[in-house]
Amino acid sequence: MITAILFWFFAALMLGFACAVVFNRNPVASALSLVVSFIGLAALFVMLDAYFLGTIQVLVYAGAVMVLFLFIIMLLDLKAEVRRKLHIGIVAGGLAVAAAFVFQLCAVLEELPFGGRGFPAIRQPLNDVRNVGYVLFSDYNLPFQVVGVLLLVATIGVVILSKRELK
């Protein structure tokens, strides 16, 4: 019972602040709403017994990535958007596509044969970080190293992109 209440509380928190990201005119307020939304998502990860992922969700997303966003917003000194004339067609089209997606999702979930089942119990001691580390460094060792190279390439790319003169 208490898990259900907590689940719906964090889900509502996450979705509410996600809406705030879309509807806020001020980019700084949007970014801070996204931080709260990500923290709600981390709580949902923890409720699914993914403690390690919940932790790196807070550290990497709510911490590093969103600080980078705020840094860029303040560097570019973006003011709250001036109210432009809204194209009613674009707004209606965007909302219609999103609503169609939700409708389709509900139809699929209705048909999902195992969707109504609860989560099976975990019958072993859950050493989450140990298990994640074991799988990461055995089955996923090669992708892990490739991701390391990717991060290096991204770092170099950012340095080159940020230079004054692109030659």
Add this chain to the structure above:
Amino acid sequence: MELTLDDYLLVSGLLFAIGFAGVLLRRNIIIIFMCLEMMLNAANLSLVAFSRFNVQAGLPNYNGQMLVFFIITVAAAEVAVGLAVIVALYRARGTTHVEDISSLKF
């Protein structure tokens, strides 16, 4: 009342829909980028839910969580590169409004 897989998938789908609507509705390129991150996170939530649902030998299936780990890593790299591109764009054009940047438009 027991939580089911459907609950998590519904919340994840709603988060995706909000992000999707944001990408379509907003004209500020940084907000669009944030909404893209939101959509990636919605996918992460359903992956973790399926991983927890598919219990094998009394433990969650860690393959799904590995995919989430790699998505988070790649998304961090993507944010760094994307924001550098936005800064370069702002230097060249002085705007982050997508309707003012239309040189590729036919």
